[in-house]
Amino acid sequence: LKQKAEPIELLIASFEKEGSVVHGYRIPGKTFTAEEWKAMTEQDQLQILMEYRLAYCGYGEVNWCEALGTVLANDEVVNGVSERGGHPVIKKKLRQWYLRITEYADRLLGGLNQIDFSESMKEMQTNWIGKSIGAEIDFSLKGHNEKLRVYTTRPDTIFGVDFMVVAPELTLIEQITTPEQSVAVQEYIAYVKSRSERERMAEKKITGVFTGAYALNPFSGREIPVWISEYVLAGYGTGAIMAVPCGDERDFKFAKQFNISITNIIGGAFDGEAANPTRDAVLQESGFLNGLSMREAMDLVVKKLEETGSGNRKVNYKMRDAAFSRQRYWGEPFPIVWESGTAYALSDTQLPVNLPYVDSYGPGPEGEGPLANIQGWEAALQGSGNLLPLETNTMPGYAGSSWYFLRYMDPHNEQEFCSKTVSDYWGQVDLYVGGTEHAVGHLLYSRMWTKALYDLGFIGFEEPFKKLLNQGMIQGSSRFVYRITGTQTFVSKGLLNKEDEYEGKQTDKLHVDVQIVDGYELDLEAFRKWRNGEYVEAVFICENGTSLKAGEAVSGAVYLCGSEVEKMSKSKFNTVNPDDLVHKYGADTFRMYEMFLGPVELSKPWDTKGIEGVHRFLKKLWRLFYDETKGAIWTNEEPTEQELRILHKAIKKIDEDTERFSFNTAVSSFMICVNELSDMNSRKKKILEQLLVLLTPYAPHISEELWHALGNQESILDATFPLFEAKFLAETSKNYPVAVNGKTRSELTLAFDISSEEAEKLALADPAVQKWLEGKPPKKVIFVRNKMINIVV
RNA sequence: GCCCAGAUGGCGGAAUUGGUAGACGCGUCAGACUCAAAAUCUGGUAUUGGCAACAAUGUGCAGGUUCGAUUCCUGUUCUGGGCACCA
Numbered sequence: 001l002k003q004k005a006e007p008i009e010l011l012i013a014s015f016e017k018e019g020s021v022v023h024g025y026r027i028p029g030k031t032f033t034a035e036e037w038k039a040m041t042e043q044d045q046l047q048i049l050m051e052y053r054l055a056y057c058g059y060g061e062v063n064w065c066e067a068l069g070t071v072l073a074n075d076e077v078v079n080g081v082s083e084r085g086g087h088p089v090i091k092k093k094l095r096q097w098y099l100r101i102t103e104y105a106d107r108l109l110g111g112l113n114q115i116d117f118s119e120s121m122k123e124m125q126t127n128w129i130g131k132s133i134g135a136e137i138d139f140s141l142k143g144h145n146e147k148l149r150v151y152t153t154r155p156d157t158i159f160g161v162d163f164m165v166v167a168p169e170l171t172l173i174e175q176i177t178t179p180e181q182s183v184a185v186q187e188y189i190a191y192v193k194s195r196s197e198r199e200r201m202a203e204k205k206i207t208g209v210f211t212g213a214y215a216l217n218p219f220s221g222r223e224i225p226v227w228i229s230e231y232v233l234a235g236y237g238t239g240a241i242m243a244v245p246c247g248d249e250r251d252f253k254f255a256k257q258f259n260i261s262i263t264n265i266i267g268g269a270f271d272g273e274a275a276n277p278t279r280d281a282v283l284q285e286s287g288f289l290n291g292l293s294m295r296e297a298m299d300l301v302v303k304k305l306e307e308t309g310s311g312n313r314k315v316n317y318k319m320r321d322a323a324f325s326r327q328r329y330w331g332e333p334f335p336i337v338w339e340s341g342t343a344y345a346l347s348d349t350q351l352p353v354n355l356p357y358v359d360s361y362g363p364g365p366e367g368e369g370p371l372a373n374i375q376g377w378e379a380a381l382q383g384s385g386n387l388l389p390l391e392t393n394t395m396p397g398y399a400g401s402s403w404y405f406l407r408y409m410d411p412h413n414e415q416e417f418c419s420k421t422v423s424d425y426w427g428q429v430d431l432y433v434g435g436t437e438h439a440v441g442h443l444l445y446s447r448m449w450t451k452a453l454y455d456l457g458f459i460g461f462e463e464p465f466k467k468l469l470n471q472g473m474i475q476g477s478s479r480f481v482y483r484i485t486g487t488q489t490f491v492s493k494g495l496l497n498k499e500d501e502y503e504g505k506q507t508d509k510l511h512v513d514v515q516i517v518d519g520y521e522l523d524l525e526a527f528r529k530w531r532n533g534e535y536v537e538a539v540f541i542c543e544n545g546t547s548l549k550a551g552e553a554v555s556g557a558v559y560l561c562g563s564e565v566e567k568m569s570k571s572k573f574n575t576v577n578p579d580d581l582v583h584k585y586g587a588d589t590f591r592m593y594e595m596f597l598g599p600v601e602l603s604k605p606w607d608t609k610g611i612e613g614v615h616r617f618l619k620k621l622w623r624l625f626y627d628e629t630k631g632a633i634w635t636n637e638e639p640t641e642q643e644l645r646i647l648h649k650a651i652k653k654i655d656e657d658t659e660r661f662s663f664n665t666a667v668s669s670f671m672i673c674v675n676e677l678s679d680m681n682s683r684k685k686k687i688l689e690q691l692l693v694l695l696t697p698y699a700p701h702i703s704e705e706l707w708h709a710l711g712n713q714e715s716i717l718d719a720t721f722p723l724f725e726a727k728f729l730a731e732t733s734k735n736y737p738v739a740v741n742g743k744t745r746s747e748l749t750l751a752f753d754i755s756s757e758e759a760e761k762l763a764l765a766d767p768a769v770q771k772w773l774e775g776k777p778p779k780k781v782i783f784v785r786n787k788m789i790n791i792v793v
Numbered sequence: 794g795c796c797c798a799g800a801u802g803g804c805g806g807a808a809u810u811g812g813u814a815g816a817c818g819c820g821u822c823a824g825a826c827u828c829a830a831a832a833u834c835u836g837g838u839a840u841u842g843g844c845a846a847c848a849a850u851g852u853g854c855a856g857g858u859u860c861g862a863u864u865c866c867u868g869u870u871c872u873g874g875g876c877a878c879c880a
Binding site: 074120121123124127128130132134150151152153154165229230231232233235236237240241242243244248250251316317318319320435436437438439440441470472473475565566567596597598599601602603604607609610611612613614616617619620623656657660662664665667668669670671672675 | 794876
């Protein structure tokens with residue numbers, strides 16, 4: 001198959017001509033002939049087409065809070081209850097839209113080679129896509145007709161399987177559980193359901209239960225117990241694994257925990273103390289594989305499985321399709337109407353579908369979005385007078401963020417999202433500045449979206465961003481209050497144990513607005529009024545143990561908040577507003593200070609200590625031009641050599657720093673330069689002009705003002721461009737010393753027990769050094785520390 | 794639990810390819826100017842010992858490679874970002 005998006009009309013035409021065969025391949029899914037296709041009802045046809053659409057409809061689980069009557073994001077669920085109100089949250093199946101990003105998995109991997117992203121970013125995306133090659137194997141179940149299908153990356157270890165583990169969500173469990181194990185299994189499944197995904201993820205202790213059923217090894221016929229455990233996920237592979245404790249760390253721990261005996265198939269490579277995940281051992285106790293290396297066995301096992309029909313080679317991706325609908329008001333509405341459970345797309349002429357005005361943004365019934373409450377949220381399909389209900393879900397944030405850069409190229413186009421001529425002209429985004437928090441969200445969606453538009457011929461490039469610069473996040477200091485789960489009682493931080501428990505009771509850790517916390521002390525009255533009085537009835541157990549109800553106050557009873565440094569975000573209530581600083585120091589100072597804070601790619605808490613220094617620098621710069629009493633003081637004299645040297649040193653340094661995005665060191669260089677010029681009382685116009693050109697990107701307002709003061713008519717931005725051109729034209733000759741230790745080099749390093757001149761004489765006299773120099777005099781001799789010498793040719 | 798980063802003086806950070814650790818800024822101490830303050834300027838400021846010259850120690854922790862490690866390797870702790878326990 002072509003591995004690219006095509007218009008759905010092509011698929012329909014293909015079905016009409018050849019049935020369920022496309023481009024000569026029998027497509028996965030339902031099989032039918034062209035005649036059968038034509039005989040189907042439109043609804044049946046649409047249902048089949050849905051299996052192949054890039055955006056399709058399916059069912060998925062959401063966090064449903066009955067008390068709030070709404071769907072919650074993972075963020076809004078704490079300890080299995082809603083952050084607001086502390087109501088129980090359960091998993092609920094809802095109809096959802098998805099984007100078939102998994103079909104792009106291979107191309108998203110391949111594309112990483114063409115773009116300039118950091119290695120860690122590429123690694124994160126690669127791991128997220130998670131391509132693995134293995135096999136699916138069917139295990140017969142003793143006394144049942146059903147088979148247990150597992151996915152494994154290590155079919156070569158099949159003779160080392162000591163137990164099977166099935167995800168608790170699998171329906172097969174009901175059928176295979178023996179009566180004796182039934183109670184234990186039901187209890188375990190109930191336990192898993194009560195746990196949030198986050199809890200299941202962070203859990204260290206191993207849990208599981210035996211179903212009473214046995215699977216049969218397809219080669220040896222050995223009986224293998226079938227277990228259930230939450231560490232196996234229903235959504236990945238087949239939701240069941242074959243466990244090989246001698247080769248897999250987690251399987252090993254599971255076997256130890258439940259006293260399952262371990263078969264050793266790798267002889268001395270397994271010491272009984274820890275699993276050894278090697279791929280290089282020679283197999284033992286492995287039937288027809290005995291004596292083979294694991295790599296050889298891999299192919300042989302798969303071949304044998306395929307011959308006997310009990311398995312096949314299989315490529316798996318851990319990435320799943322992207323959920324594309326939200327039960328919210330704010331989001332792009334879908335141009336979709338529903339009739340008898342079938343989705344129909346509106347025609348182009350009916351676009352755009354605009355959000356309706358509403359009086360209330362409250363959630364709709366049964367987990368539907370607010371649009372479900374709107375009378376008349378409906379549209380007629382073209383050529384029909386019948387009004388049909390419009391889709392009530394809206395699109396998520398990434399529906400817009402995935403392609404906004406294209407719209408920015410052609411923002412006034414009423415006919416297309418962006419004309420091909422325009423996107424051909426501008427091309428890819430040259431440099432994209434964004435944080436690592438988007439590694440596996442936005443940056444992956446946007447790449448997929450761009451590939452789809454490219455496939456359909458709307459744009460001429462496949463990757464949205466040529467180069468990515470990961471800037472660090474400015475972090476905020478958050479404050480937390482601790483609510484005893486299921487109550488409105490809040491416990492002061494100091495009274496909690498390490499697990500944030502109070503007298504054995506679990507607490508929910510909730511963000512509180514930093515504005516109503518003084519240091520760590522919560523303003524109780526402000527907290528009661530916060531969020532429209534949601535916490536009016538709150539009871540506080542203060543640091544000294546005093547319990548305070550509404551209206552009560554006891555001197556000395558304070559409530560202390562917990563704190564954490566984390567990314568600055570409205571939802572964490574830890575943001576700071578820069579307006580005051582801009583007002584006090586000006587935008588140039590603020591801008592330069594942010595650059596001076598540290599490396600762009602590093603995250604750090606926001607802290608205004610030191611902004612004074614940058615402000616002083618700009619004032620000092622100003623004083624190079626103006627004197628309080630004398631006014632303008634620059635001169636038209638020719639600069640001296642020393643002055644030029646100071647300027648050019650700064651130009652070189654700032655140029656290099658800017659080139660490698662090291663803005664903080666560039667700012668340092670400005671400071672050094674201005675200090676030196678001040679020290680020597682240098683106020684030559686020719687020097688100052690060049691300094692301003694250099695400074696423009698860092699302090700544009702001041703630069704522009706002083707630039708005009710010097711008598712220049714045009715904007716300093718126009719004057720800055722020739723410099724950039726010159727920079728690109730300049731050939732930099734790299735004459736750096738190279739490391740020692742046998743690498744190719746133009747430099748030799750020797751160690752001595754003596755120092756300086758004496759060492760130089762000895763070194764140059766040494767026959768080995770002379771041979772190395774080939775009779776030529778050394779270009780440079782550098783003393784490094786006092787016992788080392790570098791000779792450069 | 795998994796993936797990806799980061800850790801250097803009192804503080805933010807610098808050291809561009811393995812070669813004088815601490816540039817630049819903040820803070821602080823001392824001084825100049827001032828009736829005084831602000832602003833500005835000058836000098837000191839990693840730690841320990843010493844009046845000093847100087848010596849020893851020092852880049853989260855424990856090892857390793859190297860004549861030489863903030864830099865490379867192995868393990869580990871803590872902090873941050875992401876998460877879907879990925880077999």
